[in-house]
Amino acid sequence: MTTQVFHDSASDLSHRARQFGGRAAIYGLLILWAFICLFPIYWTATTSFKMAPNVMKGDMIPWVDFTPKWLGWKSLGLSPDTIGKDSTVRAEFAKRFFNSAVISLVSSALAVMLGSLAAYGLSRFSYKFSWMKNSDILFFFLSQLILPPVVLALPFLVLYKELALLDTRVGLILLYTLSVLPIVIWIMRDQFSAIPTELEEAALVDGLSIWGAFLTIIVPIALPGMVAAFILSLVLTWNEYFFAALLTSTHANTLPVMVASQTGSQGISWWSMAALSFAAILPLIVIGVVLERYIIKGMAAGAVK
Amino acid sequence: MSGGDLLHVVTNDNISDARRSFGRAIIWGAAAVMLATALAQLAQHLGWADFGFSNWRPTLYGYCLWAAALCWGQVLIRGEQGKRTLFVLPAALFVISLTVFPLLFGLVIAFSSWNLSSPDGRQFNGLDNLRQMWADPFYWNALQNMVWYCLAILVEYAIAFALALALNAEIRARKFFRVAFLLPLMLSPVAVSWMIGKSMLVIQPAGPIIRMLRFFGWENPSFYSSPWMAKLTIMMMDAWTFIPFMMIMILAGLQSIPKELNEAARVDGANGWRAFWEVTFPMMLPVSVTAVLIRIIFKLKLADIVISVTSGGPGGATDTVTSFIFREYRDRSNVGYGTLLAMVYLVIIIVVMTLLMKLADRFARPRT
Numbered sequence: 001m002t003t004q005v006f007h008d009s010a011s012d013l014s015h016r017a018r019q020f021g022g023r024a025a026i027y028g029l030l031i032l033w034a035f036i037c038l039f040p041i042y043w044t045a046t047t048s049f050k051m052a053p054n055v056m057k058g059d060m061i062p063w064v065d066f067t068p069k070w071l072g073w074k075s076l077g078l079s080p081d082t083i084g085k086d087s088t089v090r091a092e093f094a095k096r097f098f099n100s101a102v103i104s105l106v107s108s109a110l111a112v113m114l115g116s117l118a119a120y121g122l123s124r125f126s127y128k129f130s131w132m133k134n135s136d137i138l139f140f141f142l143s144q145l146i147l148p149p150v151v152l153a154l155p156f157l158v159l160y161k162e163l164a165l166l167d168t169r170v171g172l173i174l175l176y177t178l179s180v181l182p183i184v185i186w187i188m189r190d191q192f193s194a195i196p197t198e199l200e201e202a203a204l205v206d207g208l209s210i211w212g213a214f215l216t217i218i219v220p221i222a223l224p225g226m227v228a229a230f231i232l233s234l235v236l237t238w239n240e241y242f243f244a245a246l247l248t249s250t251h252a253n254t255l256p257v258m259v260a261s262q263t264g265s266q267g268i269s270w271w272s273m274a275a276l277s278f279a280a281i282l283p284l285i286v287i288g289v290v291l292e293r294y295i296i297k298g299m300a301a302g303a304v305k
Numbered sequence: 306m307s308g309g310d311l312l313h314v315v316t317n318d319n320i321s322d323a324r325r326s327f328g329r330a331i332i333w334g335a336a337a338v339m340l341a342t343a344l345a346q347l348a349q350h351l352g353w354a355d356f357g358f359s360n361w362r363p364t365l366y367g368y369c370l371w372a373a374a375l376c377w378g379q380v381l382i383r384g385e386q387g388k389r390t391l392f393v394l395p396a397a398l399f400v401i402s403l404t405v406f407p408l409l410f411g412l413v414i415a416f417s418s419w420n421l422s423s424p425d426g427r428q429f430n431g432l433d434n435l436r437q438m439w440a441d442p443f444y445w446n447a448l449q450n451m452v453w454y455c456l457a458i459l460v461e462y463a464i465a466f467a468l469a470l471a472l473n474a475e476i477r478a479r480k481f482f483r484v485a486f487l488l489p490l491m492l493s494p495v496a497v498s499w500m501i502g503k504s505m506l507v508i509q510p511a512g513p514i515i516r517m518l519r520f521f522g523w524e525n526p527s528f529y530s531s532p533w534m535a536k537l538t539i540m541m542m543d544a545w546t547f548i549p550f551m552m553i554m555i556l557a558g559l560q561s562i563p564k565e566l567n568e569a570a571r572v573d574g575a576n577g578w579r580a581f582w583e584v585t586f587p588m589m590l591p592v593s594v595t596a597v598l599i600r601i602i603f604k605l606k607l608a609d610i611v612i613s614v615t616s617g618g619p620g621g622a623t624d625t626v627t628s629f630i631f632r633e634y635r636d637r638s639n640v641g642y643g644t645l646l647a648m649v650y651l652v653i654i655i656v657v658m659t660l661l662m663k664l665a666d667r668f669a670r671p672r673t
């Protein structure tokens with residue numbers, strides 16, 4: 001009896017072949033898209049080390065096609081041999097960078113604070129402001145998301161002019177907080193409604209006040225959600241261009257405005273543009289790589305109810 | 306969300322009358338201060354008296370004072386209830402003062418001719434702006450472009466869904482792919498428009514994409530000279546930045562589908578394709594609808610890329626409403642007309658989004 005009783009029939013084998021083909025297709029798609037996502041970043045990074053002829057010939061790979069030079073970074077005052085010297089461009093860049101950092105950090109922090117409080121209140125108590133119930137209030141907050149910035153832009157331009165807030169950081173911070181607040185409330189409401197109310201009830205029985213319970217018990221639990229909301233706001237405010245272009249001129253310019261204003265003047269020196277763009281996106285690339293988990297968590301929060 | 310609080314608190318508030326009246330006093334006192342400042346400033350503005358104000362900031366400070374007094378007064382007057390109100394009140398005050406007031410103000414501006422650079426100041430001109438808008442082919446063109454841009458979302462959605470499915474499969478190096486796919490979303494649209502829109506597409510003989518297209522036999526590819534090509538290029542750049550956003554929402558939805566469902570479909574003899582259309586896709590409808598709606602909202606704000614790459618050209622073919630109004634203001638600094646255009650846009654958006662949400666609700670509900 002040496003005949004094999006169980007053997008793979010032809011259909012089983014074809015199944016395996018198809019599965020292999022499927023996996024290859026999946027990996028092919030993934031690698032193709034990863035390439036599409038990463039190539040522009042790679043291109044910017046390498047272009048900042050090129051010289052004019054390298055750019056015009058379209059050399060791709062450093063040390064093989066061309067020898068990297070610090071030309072682009074030198075024009076920003078950030079190359080090794082200029083870093084010690086005074087540089088007006090670097091001072092300008094540092095100022096814009098600082099503006100961007102202050103504006104985005106403060107407005108995100110403010111939005112997370114206001115938004116978490118509101119979201120917590122709406123998830124726990126029932127309010128009644130004249131005819132507005134909880135769901136109306138929530139809708140009022142979330143409906144701000146639909147409001148296109150262009151509607152607010154020109155009235156704010158005039159108002160800020162009268163209030164002497166034009167070209168100030170405070171003015172931009174207020175607007176940015178407003179623009180990310182609905183997103184924060186959306187994320188945080190989801191977080192808070194996932195926390196059981198028994199926790200606060202126990203704390204209240206133990207003698208804490210509502211605010212005490214919120215600050216000492218709920219906030220630590222909801223902290224990951226708050227970090228997610230904060231980072232998402234940070235990304236949006238760091239990259240904002242429209243309001244910044246309209247409402248600032250010399251003092252409170254942010255990095256995107258600086259990047260955009262380079263293009264017009266005296267032809268484009270690609271290498272210094274590349275260096276500037278790369279310096280502008282680098283902080284967010286770092287954040288994206290390190291804190292990817294939180295960003296995904298934040299964006300996924302509203303999707304699945 | 307009806308039928309009382311989720312969190313029941315029993316407190317005995319012993320609020321004395323003195324405390325209550327003190328609370329009222331600070332609210333009304335602060336309101337009086339604010340009104341007095343505003344009136345004084347108005348008087349100066351109209352030229353009746355001179356108090357030496359150089360701008361309207363004192364009124365702003367008065368408003369902030371009143372807002373703070375209102376919050377504090379809530380606690381003083383209503384005790385425990387007031388403390389609860391304090392959770393929502395700051396955000397509500399913030400949003401109301403920063404949207405409702407400017408919107409009302411914008412309505413006034415919208416019906417006036419106001420050139421910020423001319424010394425005449427604001428002049429009420431009735432429906433002139435509306436008439437001008439009616440005859441402005443560029444505005445209608447921009448609105449039409451928005452429809453095309455929004456239609457492109459369907460393609461973005463298909464790509465995002467495919468990527469989410471691939472990421473949800475059992476693969477190695479998932480973390481790497483997730484980070485790589487997320488990165489475009491983190492980049493500033495202005496930098497993106499430089500990196501892709503200019504550097505990779507414009508440098509004539511040597512831009513990488515140009516070389517690739519030439520390799521495939523397209524002689525002189527130019528991206529911004531013909532209207533449709535320019536529009537497509539803008540669409541693709543915008544898609545590049547925002548596909549990760551939809552992808553992550555869809556991925557979250559995919560991960561919340563229980564595995565048993567797909568296994569059951571397999572056992573019942575459905576192959577991959579059918580299982581997708583009859584199990585996965587219907588299950589994903591609510592998430593998909595949310596993702597697409599939010600994407601539309603973001604798409605309606607599209608401006609940065611257009612402003613910095615084509616500034617609307619060629620011949621307005623890539624204009625979005627936002628970029629058009631931005632240029633309208635930059636070129637002629639006419640605040641009145643621009644505001645009217647924006648207001649009309651807002652009305653259109655509200656009507657369309659309400660209809661879409663109603664439709665989406667009806668479309669997605671029976672299957673959930």
